[in-house]
Amino acid sequence: MEGKEALDKARERIIETIAQNIHLYGLTSSAGRQFGTMFFHNEPMTLDEMTEELGMSKTSMSTSVRALSDLKLVERAWKRGVRKDLYQVKDDWYQSFIDLFSIKWRRSISLHSTAIKKSLSELESLVEDPETSEEVKELAQQDAARLEYIRDYFEWLDRLVDAFENHEIFNLVPLTKDLKDK
Amino acid sequence: MEGKEALDKARERIIETIAQNIHLYGLTSSAGRQFGTMFFHNEPMTLDEMTEELGMSKTSMSTSVRALSDLKLVERAWKRGVRKDLYQVKDDWYQSFIDLFSIKWRRSISLHSTAIKKSLSELESLVEDPETSEEVKELAQQDAARLEYIRDYFEWLDRLVDAFENHEIFNLVPLTKDLKDK
DNA sequence: TTGTTTGTACAGAAAAAACTGTACAAAACT
DNA sequence: AGTTTTGTACAGTTTTTTCTGTACAAACAA
Incomplete structure (x- = not known):
């Protein structure tokens, strides 16, 4: 896993930049961080994964993923066998x-x-x-x-x-x- | 002055609509109301006139007129003999x-x-x-x-x-x- | 110079927004 | 049927933002 920290640093910079600019969309920086995290995540994410990843309450994850969906920045995904709701960022920016x-x-x-x-x-x-x-x-x-x-x-x-x-x-x-x- | 109330009502509707939508510009509804008031005012306004008209502190008027100016929604005006700063809404929307x-x-x-x-x-x-x-x-x-x-x-x-x-x-x-x- | 006037910096108060934990309804499983 | 899981409504707490009043510096007047 040599170089993992460098990879994370490069990701974090982008996520933080998104977080600090997403107020243009009328969203909070938390929602921006959530969006950024999903952006780099290869698979659709569940609310629980977001809670884990961002260290915030599930309630918060739920409300901001809704806000992101309302603005069509994020969409629901389906994967057979998975009961939880899955979300991913829309790929067409x-x-x-x-x-x-x-x-x-x-x-x-x-x-x-x-x-x-x-x-x-x-x-x-x-x-x-x-x-x-x-x-x-x-x-x-x-x-x-x-x-x-x-x-x-x-x-x-x-x-x-x-x-x-x-x-x-x-x-x-x-x-x-x-x-x-x- | 017959019909003054009707006139005010027609104005207030527009001002309130602006106030409720100006968050799209990243401004507060107070700033929107201020902008709307200036929009219908025939002459450039001073901070004191805004305080009078909107019933808010002069400090608030000062800070939000600055916010409006930063976004180029409002500009300074000059009128000979007037010492106070004058502001008016830009006429090209x-x-x-x-x-x-x-x-x-x-x-x-x-x-x-x-x-x-x-x-x-x-x-x-x-x-x-x-x-x-x-x-x-x-x-x-x-x-x-x-x-x-x-x-x-x-x-x-x-x-x-x-x-x-x-x-x-x-x-x-x-x-x-x-x-x-x- | 001294005395006003005017705009804003700053600290504190009030209001609004963001966030959390609990509680519960709906859905999915057994 | 009962049991478990999952998402969100809601109340309360924390944080942030907005607003006010005081204080003061800069500009102007005399």
Whole structure:
């Protein structure tokens, strides 16, 4: 087993880097360490193996593996004869990035769009209402203009997510550098 | 001032939506509320005005306006005769998105790339070292293959950020829907 | 110079999040 | 059927983050 420590050191560096950056995905560093450990593990892992490997409670392993699964960074695996749930990291990191991007932003876009639509229609009624004072009317029109701007922005963002989901993004940014057209 | 409450309600809905989604930018909902308030404010605001408007301490206003500035969501403004610092939201949300995307990911990509490079070179020495046992050698080669994969992934991510920064992304996802080529 | 004003550093308080251990339901085995 | 195993809900604890108030340095005014 000569060189085992060096191997571990090289692994640990990567795992720790993932742990320290995974907050970008809205996850804790513990979840990142868990992900990193699974990444280097040749076989799918059980919760008990993760508990063993990371020295944390099984409850924690369960909750963070769920968080990782929700973001499609990890998936369940099956192996005949094994009763315990098995998990492994998804092997397509490009797709994982796209899934993450989509999951995170779609929801936000939808919430914003709904709110903007509602407020915009309220402002419209306000402007058309003869009861409304001139002063308020002017403010309402100002706000409406702002909302129309961000409505367009979120509409653009939505099309951006589309471009990731349908992989059009790979036309602009190809997988391999040398294939880059033009 | 007939209709003022309706106006406020329409504003508050948007501000609250921003507050509840700004965690995507790694910011707290308080910072989101602050951003939203500034968004609807016609003039640049001072820290004291924010304190007044949001009912929070000036210290908090100072720290979160700094966080908003770091992400390029807010910028300083100048107005002759005003001694206090003035802040306003950047009016180009598309550019803000790009800045955010760039700031967040560039750092992560750089940290990962450095770690990967280092570990990869360590693994290489390990494989070439005659002292290394065959067993470890094989594991090292496995790990190296994995690291080469994610090295390419981060290299792609870097080119993706390029495509945002240099606005090539607008070729793929145009600002206005009808201009969409093809 | 001295006196204000303004923004932020810092320490402590309050709130939120992460983590653990127990308890238990669902599933799998016998 | 009963027994064992496995994952997670939940309550309580620990840790982290957010927020506040005080204190003070830098900038400005007179």
